Amino acid sequence: MLVNQKVAVEHGLKAEEYEKICKLLKRTPNITELGIFSAMWNEHCSYKSSRLHLKKMPTKGKKVIQGPGENAGVIDIEDGDAIVFKIESHNHPSFIEPYQGAATGVGGIMRDVFTMGARPIANLNSIHFGSPQHKKTKNLLRGVVHGIGGYGNCMGVPTIAGQTSFDSSYNGNILVNAMTLGLVKKNKIFYSKAAGLNKPVIYVGSKTGRDGIHGASMASASFDEKIEEKKPTVQVGDPFTEKLLLEACLELMSGDSIIAIQDMGAAGLTSSSIEMASKGNLGIEINLNKVPCRELKMTPYEIMLSESQERMLIVLENGKEELAKKIFDKWNLDFAIIGKTTNTKNIELFFDNKQVANIPVNTLVENSPMYDRKWKKAKLPKKNKLKKEVFTKLKIKNVLQKILSNQNICSKEWIWQQYDHTVMGDTIQKPGGDSGVVRVHGTDKAVAASVDSSAVYCWAHPLTGGKQVVAESWRNLISVGATPTAITNCLNFGSPENEDNMGEFVECVEGISEASEYLDFPVVSGNVSFYNQTKEVGIKPTPSIGGVGLIKNYKKMITMDLKEINNLILVIGKTEGHIDQSLFARTILDEKNGPPPEVNLFNEKNNGESLLSLIEKDYIKSAHDISLGGLLTAISKMCIKGNKGIKFRKLKNLLNKFEYFFAEDQGRYLIEINLKDLVNVKKILDKNSVFHEELGVIIEKEMIIDEKTKLTIDELRSYNTNWLENYMDS
Amino acid sequence: MKSSVITFPGSNCDRDMDVALKKFGFNNKMVWHNDSELPKSDLIVLPGGFSYGDYLRCGSMASKSKIMQSVINFAKSGGLVMGVCNGFQILVEAGLVPGVLLRNKYLQFICKNVFVKLENKENSYFKNLDKNILEFHIAHNEGNYFCTNDQLKEIEDNNQIALYYCDNEGQINENFNPNGSIKNIAGIFNKNKNVLGMMPHPERMIDQSLSGEDGSLFFKNLINNIR
Numbered sequence: 001m002l003v004n005q006k007v008a009v010e011h012g013l014k015a016e017e018y019e020k021i022c023k024l025l026k027r028t029p030n031i032t033e034l035g036i037f038s039a040m041w042n043e044h045c046s047y048k049s050s051r052l053h054l055k056k057m058p059t060k061g062k063k064v065i066q067g068p069g070e071n072a073g074v075i076d077i078e079d080g081d082a083i084v085f086k087i088e089s090h091n092h093p094s095f096i097e098p099y100q101g102a103a104t105g106v107g108g109i110m111r112d113v114f115t116m117g118a119r120p121i122a123n124l125n126s127i128h129f130g131s132p133q134h135k136k137t138k139n140l141l142r143g144v145v146h147g148i149g150g151y152g153n154c155m156g157v158p159t160i161a162g163q164t165s166f167d168s169s170y171n172g173n174i175l176v177n178a179m180t181l182g183l184v185k186k187n188k189i190f191y192s193k194a195a196g197l198n199k200p201v202i203y204v205g206s207k208t209g210r211d212g213i214h215g216a217s218m219a220s221a222s223f224d225e226k227i228e229e230k231k232p233t234v235q236v237g238d239p240f241t242e243k244l245l246l247e248a249c250l251e252l253m254s255g256d257s258i259i260a261i262q263d264m265g266a267a268g269l270t271s272s273s274i275e276m277a278s279k280g281n282l283g284i285e286i287n288l289n290k291v292p293c294r295e296l297k298m299t300p301y302e303i304m305l306s307e308s309q310e311r312m313l314i315v316l317e318n319g320k321e322e323l324a325k326k327i328f329d330k331w332n333l334d335f336a337i338i339g340k341t342t343n344t345k346n347i348e349l350f351f352d353n354k355q356v357a358n359i360p361v362n363t364l365v366e367n368s369p370m371y372d373r374k375w376k377k378a379k380l381p382k383k384n385k386l387k388k389e390v391f392t393k394l395k396i397k398n399v400l401q402k403i404l405s406n407q408n409i410c411s412k413e414w415i416w417q418q419y420d421h422t423v424m425g426d427t428i429q430k431p432g433g434d435s436g437v438v439r440v441h442g443t444d445k446a447v448a449a450s451v452d453s454s455a456v457y458c459w460a461h462p463l464t465g466g467k468q469v470v471a472e473s474w475r476n477l478i479s480v481g482a483t484p485t486a487i488t489n490c491l492n493f494g495s496p497e498n499e500d501n502m503g504e505f506v507e508c509v510e511g512i513s514e515a516s517e518y519l520d521f522p523v524v525s526g527n528v529s530f531y532n533q534t535k536e537v538g539i540k541p542t543p544s545i546g547g548v549g550l551i552k553n554y555k556k557m558i559t560m561d562l563k564e565i566n567n568l569i570l571v572i573g574k575t576e577g578h579i580d581q582s583l584f585a586r587t588i589l590d591e592k593n594g595p596p597p598e599v600n601l602f603n604e605k606n607n608g609e610s611l612l613s614l615i616e617k618d619y620i621k622s623a624h625d626i627s628l629g630g631l632l633t634a635i636s637k638m639c640i641k642g643n644k645g646i647k648f649r650k651l652k653n654l655l656n657k658f659e660y661f662f663a664e665d666q667g668r669y670l671i672e673i674n675l676k677d678l679v680n681v682k683k684i685l686d687k688n689s690v691f692h693e694e695l696g697v698i699i700e701k702e703m704i705i706d707e708k709t710k711l712t713i714d715e716l717r718s719y720n721t722n723w724l725e726n727y728m729d730s
Numbered sequence: 731m732k733s734s735v736i737t738f739p740g741s742n743c744d745r746d747m748d749v750a751l752k753k754f755g756f757n758n759k760m761v762w763h764n765d766s767e768l769p770k771s772d773l774i775v776l777p778g779g780f781s782y783g784d785y786l787r788c789g790s791m792a793s794k795s796k797i798m799q800s801v802i803n804f805a806k807s808g809g810l811v812m813g814v815c816n817g818f819q820i821l822v823e824a825g826l827v828p829g830v831l832l833r834n835k836y837l838q839f840i841c842k843n844v845f846v847k848l849e850n851k852e853n854s855y856f857k858n859l860d861k862n863i864l865e866f867h868i869a870h871n872e873g874n875y876f877c878t879n880d881q882l883k884e885i886e887d888n889n890q891i892a893l894y895y896c897d898n899e900g901q902i903n904e905n906f907n908p909n910g911s912i913k914n915i916a917g918i919f920n921k922n923k924n925v926l927g928m929m930p931h932p933e934r935m936i937d938q939s940l941s942g943e944d945g946s947l948f949f950k951n952l953i954n955n956i957r
Contacts, residue, residue: 149839153869154780156742240740240783332739418839420869422931423778425746428939439939554939 001031011038012217017369024363032301032349032357037364039267039305040274043220043530046368049496050528053506057513061522063485065186071112071263072182073524074189075486077550081440082186083447084118087126087179087490087546089529093234094176096227098143102127103151103237104309105178110155111263114246115312117190117253118182121424122438123152123159125178126451126490126544130171132407132727137166140174142728147237148178149418154239155246158427159419160436163451163544166407169459172223172534177490179451179546183440190253192262194280194315194341199259201273201284201339202321204328205245205311207294211236212268212307222495222533241310241333248331249312257320264311270304272313273339274347278365280315283344288351290338300349300356315341375502380461384580384594391658396709399588399658400632404719406587407727409629414724428554432641434479434625435547439554446554448482450547454628455540457596460581462504462541466511467599471666473547474519475625478608479669481558481615482549487516489526489545494538496530504541505530512543518601519608521547558615560624562642567621567698568675569638569646573607573668574691575631577659583629584662596664603667610688611669617684619677626668632661634670635695636703640717645702649694672698731756731956733773736801738763738792743778743815743933750933751775754949763795772956773810774801776817778869778931788831788872789819798824810854810956811925815870818917818927827918827927828885829877834870835910841869843941844908846893846916846930847900853923854955855892855948863900864944866930868908868916873929875911875918885918893917893928 001007008018011034021037022028029037043049059067065082066074072086090105110120125148130137141164152159157180212235252258260280262272269291277284288300294308316324321337328335342348347364349357403409416431428446429437435450452472458465470487477484489512494501516523532539551557562569579585580594614620622642626634639645651660673681685692701713733756737744744760751758751773759769768774781792792798798820805811805826813821821827834840847863848856877885885891893916896902907914909929917928935945 146838153839153871154740154742154783156779238783240780240785243740243742243780243783417842420839420841422841422867422869422934422941423742423746425749425934425936425940 003034035301035305036270039270040364041368042217048369049371049373053509057523058517067524071115080186084113084116084182086525087488088527089490090176095174097234098140099147102144102147102176104235106151107237108265109178109180113180113182115263117188118184120157120180120182122181124451125162128165128170128175131168134171151239153420156423158421158423164412169540173532175492177544190261194260194276199341200316200337202314203336203338206241207292208306209294209308213305222531235307235309237309244331251327260315262313268307277361283342283346285342285348286339290336292334300351373496373502374499375506376499381595401719403629405723410723411721434476444553446551448477448480448549450476453542453544455542459540460596462507463511464596466508467515469545470515471604473545477549479623479625482551484521484549486524487547491528492542494533501538508543558623560638562638562644563621567672569695570671571695572692576665577655577663578665582664597666599666607667610690622672624670630662636716645699646696647699647704648696732771733758734761734771735775736761738781740781741779746933747777750936755953768800776813776820778815789823792820793823805925813927821927826925827920828881831872832874832876839871845896847896850889855926859951865942867934867941868930873909875915890919892919
């Protein structure tokens with residue numbers, strides 16, 4: 001096939017990018033080479049629009065063993081143990097084919113983690129759908145949940161936490177972000193940097209088929225009405241093979257045969273071989289006839305661009321081939337020596353004894369395009385001045401009912417009951433809490449993880465929104481008694497070629513960076529997903545933050561269920577009555593303008609660290625952070641989970657009660673303490689200048705807000721639990 | 731007491747079962763599906779998971795594994811064989827216990843705590859247990875037990891129903907049936923009661939920090955019964 005500018009543009013390259021390729025090669029590429037360039041230079045693989053801004057993120061810290069740039073980030077959790085983790089998007093394929101799209105998203109992220117030598121110990125996900133009324137939403141949700149469960153359950157890795165939201169901005173572009181944590185010994189971490197000449201390059205795992213060709217390019221473009229035609233670009237997952245691949249890889253990794261290992265994810269054999277060569281500053285030579293194929297007559301172009309799942313590329317030590325082959329034979333997996341490392345610094349491909357591609361590796365990686373896209377700075381919206389009259393018609397009970405049954409607040413049990421969250425026998429906090437928690441097998445330690453996003457705040461003011469998401473992740477970890485250690489992020493945005501969308505990206509990144517720097521909560525891995533957009537309409541900016549924290553003694557873990565009658569509930573952090581952009585404003589007042597709540601990082605840090613010290617001293621019986629839906633929503637959830645009630649004290653502040661109950665001011669928690677500890681707790685909080693107030697006392701199954709406003713816990717539960725199941729059955 | 735847990739390709743509760751058995755005093759060995767001989771054992775366990783990816787039918791390919799002939803012989807000679815979840819499915823496919831396991835009634839994987847009622851304590855698994863109602867944990871997609879009317883009559887006549895899904899007070903009815911199983915059946919014996927297949931995972935209930943501790947009761951009692 002003749003290659004020219006038109007063909008290049010059909011591959012998703014810009015005309016000027018094609019010219020750059022010809023210049024770098026000093027000739028016209030052949031079709032296989034063009035395919036390779038298009039795979040490496042698309043947004044998904046090259047980060048060409050985001051690289052410039054991602055550099056601002058703080059990625060170092062005393063607990064960071066490996067920051068961004070590897071298959072996943074790695075943090076130190078002491079005693080020679082480390083946690084490998086990352087979050088990644090699979091948005092575009094999940095919209096086209098929800099089951100396979102979501103399933104392979106989960107499979108891909110687990111592969112990223114075990115590629116580094118870690119056994120996956122927990123999965124999380126952040127999934128976002130269009131309006132519940134939209135005709136596609138229900139089927140997409142059902143398919144995505146089945147896909148996530150289908151893959152994770154079969155792998156035997158518990159899905160311990162997640163987040164689900166509905167917003168009409170996702171009508172044409174759903175989001176599926178999957179996160180995995182793995183456990184590894186610090187001295188047994190594997191990297192993707194090839195080293196040494198004439199080392200055998202090994203292909204293991206599934207055979208290569210024609211599925212997923214151009215998957216990464218598809219994920220680097222907006223959707224239009226021809227989206228159905230893109231189905232063949234979606235990969236098909238086989239979790240059974242991945243389970244075998246996991247066991248085989250870990251078995252091989254227990255020895256010292258592997259120099260470098262890289263999973264074949266986006267852009268398959270192309271990106272895996274090039275990344276290994278690039279990091280090692282080497283060349284690589286591959287005989288494509290040796291690649292195990294599941295279909296007949298596959299061309300070099302197809303072999304290089306296939307995104308068939310469950311495959312790995314390994315650079316082995318010389319002489320270890322037989323030993324490695326034996327392990328993969330035992331697990332019934334393909335094993336093929338397909339090439340070797342060279343000193344040419346080129347990627348050279350051979351097929352039927354002919355050279356079919358010869359490209360300097362640096363042209364694909366270092367010389368890939370990088371853009372400083374134009375972007376628009378967002379103004380902080382003006383605060384709404386709410387008139388007193390808007391509240392007079394409202395009744396607390398009705399408002400609470402609406403909020404607890406809102407699709408973004410209600411219980412997501414229908415979803416997480418379909419995920420095996422207890423396999424591996426170490427899940428000590430199940431989904432539905434502030435964070436999921438798993439023990440580090442055989443130790444007293446536990447790892448907490450949470451995934452969060454607040455698209456509405458980011459949309460209203462990206463800089464504040466970016467900060468808020470990091471702060472929320474931090475709070476969710478602290479609420480279970482974990483010391484926040486590091487984050488991974490999945491940055492889901494519209495088109496970077498649109499100045500508004502690009503502005504949202506730049507400022508969210510700035511906000512994330514500022515908060516993560518201040519909180520000493522560095523970013524160790526992540527990915528960017530642009531072009532979440534159909535025609536001209538992009539999604540609300542949705543950075544998902546996956547936070548990970550350590551609990552040194554798992555017996556000190558905190559849950560949110562109320563524990564004991566007569567215990568006191570305290571509010572930590574000041575309630576200022578910020579209603580703009582709250583769920584209350586949007587769903588009760590139908591007010592969509594105004595700024596998101598301000599994030600005061602000093603207070604976040606001070607309040608969070610003070611709470612951790614109270615937990616350390618065993619004062620805290622239960623805790624929950626206050627976020628979406630405000631204070632009354634948070635205490636309702638604690639009541640429901642603990643099947644206990646609360647009698648409120650008389651409110652002493654000047655706020656309107658709706659503002660007090662439903663404001664979404666940041667930096668706040670609810671804590672349960674024993675009356676006998678009140679003096680000591682107050683002393684510590686006062687010493688640290690942490691604002692706190694008493695909310696009420698725990699009683700039997702009733703929430704008594706004042707003489708006129710009483711609700712039973714069963715009422716609260718029915719508001720909160722039924723929405724999703726009824727919706728799916730309707 | 732010696733036990734063996736068989737690992738099939740795709741088993742994923744084999745380690746959890748190993749941890750549980752060892753915790754309560756078994757000297758446990760892991761056995762690879764492609765071996766032909768079993769180590770000397772007082773108890774053989776087929777663990778949960780997705781052997782062969784649940785392809786074809788859950789448990790069907792694993793039931794033809796090399797090791798299974800030895801397991802079948804061991805069971806026929808009266809040895810204790812317990813299958814949990816996918817292990818139950820394998821037992822059914824191997825013909826060691828009657829019936830079949832269909833897709834859950836609501837066509838969804840289900841992971842949650844359930845209560846089960848014991849009806850028959852005249853066997854090595856439940857003899858001497860103080861409780862009749864246990865809180866166990868299920869996690870499966872195909873746990874909907876089904877058999878023909880003739881089989882059901884035979885099973886009932888022989889007291890082969892090991893566990894029923896119920897509520898916390900032992901009520902057995904459709905409201906507490908998570909998967910549509912006939913008669914709320916959660917576990918079943920062979921005729922001689924030496925082979926037990928059950929959907930619930932006792933190995934996930936062995937620690938107060940986990941979903942509960944009724945699994946501990948089960949394993950402690952089991953090892954005492956075998957002694």
